[in-house]
Amino acid sequence: MSYEASPESGATVYPLGAATAGVLDCSDEGNMSVHIMGAGYFHYSGYYTVDEKGSLTHHVELCSDRDLAGASSLRNAALEGARLVLSGSMDVDGKAHTVRVVWERHAE
Numbered sequence: 001m002s003y004e005a006s007p008e009s010g011a012t013v014y015p016l017g018a019a020t021a022g023v024l025d026c027s028d029e030g031n032m033s034v035h036i037m038g039a040g041y042f043h044y045s046g047y048y049t050v051d052e053k054g055s056l057t058h059h060v061e062l063c064s065d066r067d068l069a070g071a072s073s074l075r076n077a078a079l080e081g082a083r084l085v086l087s088g089s090m091d092v093d094g095k096a097h098t099v100r101v102v103w104e105r106h107a108e
Contacts, residue, residue, distance in 0.1 A: 001104060003022070003100075004100050005099045007095055007096070007097050013092060017039030026048060044060045044063040054076075056074075075101075087099060
């Protein structure tokens with residue numbers, strides 16, 4: 001897995017450091033939970049929806065950053081083999097970035 005954010009110009013940043021690990025859990029009923037660890041820890045949970053274009057929205061109910069509770073986060077979703085790539089816009093230090101989070105499915 002990786003978690004990176006790229007500004008329109010300038011260097012890519014790694015909000016939780018370059019070495020991250022995490023878990024994305026999505027149920028058939030529409031519930032989801034995200035945990036990402038690296039130089040710090042970030043968690044949120046709630047529910048998700050998928051639109052007709054295949055875009056994914058995470059509707060945040062609980063979050064380790066209390067300011068994000070109640071927010072919705074629209075992400076483009078793409079499958080690359082066993083990997084799910086979620087990308088979209090996000091502010092990092094007050095500046096617009098494109099975030100890219102790569103999840104890899106592990107065999108059960």
